[in-house]
Amino acid sequence: MQRGWTRHGDGTHVAPGEVVGPGERLSWPRTIGIGLQHVVAMFGATFLVPLLTGFPPSTTLFFSAVGTIGFLLITGNRLPSYLGSSFAFIAPIGAATASQGQAAASGGILVTGLLLVVVGVVVHHAGPRWIDVVMPPVVTGAIVALIGLNLAPAAWDNFSQAPVTAMVTLVAVVLISVLFRGILGRLSILVGVLIGYAFAAVRGEIDFSRVEEAGWFGPPELTAPSFEPGVLGLFLPVVFVLIAENVGHVKSVAAMTGQNLDDRMGRALLADGVATTLAGAGGGSGTTTYAENIGVMAATRVYSTAAYWVAGIGALALSFSPKFGEVVNSVPAGVLGGVTTILYGMIGVLGFRIWVQNRVDFADPVNLTTAAVPLVVAVANYQWVVGDLAFEGIALGTAAALILYHGMRVIGRWRGTTTQEVGSPAAVPPSDGPPSDRGD
Numbered sequence: 001m002q003r004g005w006t007r008h009g010d011g012t013h014v015a016p017g018e019v020v021g022p023g024e025r026l027s028w029p030r031t032i033g034i035g036l037q038h039v040v041a042m043f044g045a046t047f048l049v050p051l052l053t054g055f056p057p058s059t060t061l062f063f064s065a066v067g068t069i070g071f072l073l074i075t076g077n078r079l080p081s082y083l084g085s086s087f088a089f090i091a092p093i094g095a096a097t098a099s100q101g102q103a104a105a106s107g108g109i110l111v112t113g114l115l116l117v118v119v120g121v122v123v124h125h126a127g128p129r130w131i132d133v134v135m136p137p138v139v140t141g142a143i144v145a146l147i148g149l150n151l152a153p154a155a156w157d158n159f160s161q162a163p164v165t166a167m168v169t170l171v172a173v174v175l176i177s178v179l180f181r182g183i184l185g186r187l188s189i190l191v192g193v194l195i196g197y198a199f200a201a202v203r204g205e206i207d208f209s210r211v212e213e214a215g216w217f218g219p220p221e222l223t224a225p226s227f228e229p230g231v232l233g234l235f236l237p238v239v240f241v242l243i244a245e246n247v248g249h250v251k252s253v254a255a256m257t258g259q260n261l262d263d264r265m266g267r268a269l270l271a272d273g274v275a276t277t278l279a280g281a282g283g284g285s286g287t288t289t290y291a292e293n294i295g296v297m298a299a300t301r302v303y304s305t306a307a308y309w310v311a312g313i314g315a316l317a318l319s320f321s322p323k324f325g326e327v328v329n330s331v332p333a334g335v336l337g338g339v340t341t342i343l344y345g346m347i348g349v350l351g352f353r354i355w356v357q358n359r360v361d362f363a364d365p366v367n368l369t370t371a372a373v374p375l376v377v378a379v380a381n382y383q384w385v386v387g388d389l390a391f392e393g394i395a396l397g398t399a400a401a402l403i404l405y406h407g408m409r410v411i412g413r414w415r416g417t418t419t420q421e422v423g424s425p426a427a428v429p430p431s432d433g434p435p436s437d438r439g440d
Contacts, residue, residue: 007025
């Protein structure tokens with residue numbers, strides 16, 4: 001466990017080409033400022049999840065803060081990260097809440113956290129290599145993409161309730177992301193929501209009664225979980241997404257700081273598992289490492305874990321304001337419809353980005369099929385009911401990706417057909433170049 005931080009240089013400047021490492025810090029005033037900037041960076045996305053799922057915002061923020069502090073402790077204060085609400089939970093929470101209530105959704109989150117704890121313990125002792133074997137990029141990309149695409153109907157449901165407000169919100173997010181540099185551009189979703197909120201208020205689309213009734217200070221609302229076998233299967237795919245996000249976070253921080261952090265991989269998974277388990281136990285949203293805060297670190301070149309202690313403590317203080325939580329909870333459907341139209345699409349595209357960055361070869365029929373089938377299963381929201389268990393698009397799509405990839409690889413090696421191409425547009429060579437010799 002790393003205790004304390006060494007002062008970086010004079011504590012006020014970061015020279016060109018230098019970074020402030022996890023074990024270093026700037027002066028405390030600057031560290032506090034950067035820490036609060038991390039709170040702002042995570043704010044929009046972290047609060048959007050409870051808005052979309054109906055969970056109490058203050059409770060979600062409370063467990064996000066507790067999870068961040070726990071993450072720093074479990075990883076030995078060597079891995080900077082903020083644990084915010086994971087978008088991978090939106091679809092299963094929505095389905096579980098609709099059929100069995102919020103307590104059942106909390107039970108699903110808790111079970112997801114426990115499974116991730118097990119994965120973290122295994123990775124810590126066995127090493128991270130086996131994750132790449134079980135979940136190669138084509139599988140990881142498919143799982144991330146299908147989660148975003150499966151949510152598309154929910155975006156339309158909200159959009160259609162107030163299309164004018166939704167369009168104003170969507171256009172605001174788009175314009176802010178390209179008009180402004182720095183932190184404002186990175187907070188395009190949050191600022192877009194604020195603009196949409198103001199527009200909706202002018203149009204009389206917001207009910208402020210609960211905001212007026214709520215107190216300024218008070219503990220977060222806690223909800224005990226229940227365990228319904230019929231919905232637990234909906235949460236299994238989320239484990240794979242959390243694994244991918246945590247592994248990607250560790251690799252990103254290692255690349256930016258020049259430090260080898262492979263020995264922290266298992267601890268990172270364990271820490272996120274513990275945070276998600278605690279959230280499920282009390283009625284908060286499941287957590288994950290946040291790309292928004294990676295962006296802040298990249299922009300400031302400050303990777304000090306001290307800044308994340310400030311962020312965790314700051315978020316914890318905000319979580320004890322019920323009035324603040326009710327303001328967030330009052331965001332109307334039109335605003336949600338506008339922001340989720342782009343946000344859910346971005347989640348889908350993140351899956352495609354994984355394929356591009358890892359140069360997944362879609363001339364290979366195994367890769368092509370592994371990507372194609374799960375996406376259709378998710379978009380159409382296929383369903384399979386077995387007794388009291390109900391499996392839908394995300395769960396079935398994830399299972400399809402894993403079974404198709406590993407099953408086809410085994411059969412292909414047995415038959416010697418792994419490299420054969422299939423007659424599909426993706427396998428057709430470009431017209432301006434020579435045909436691929438793959439599989440000839």
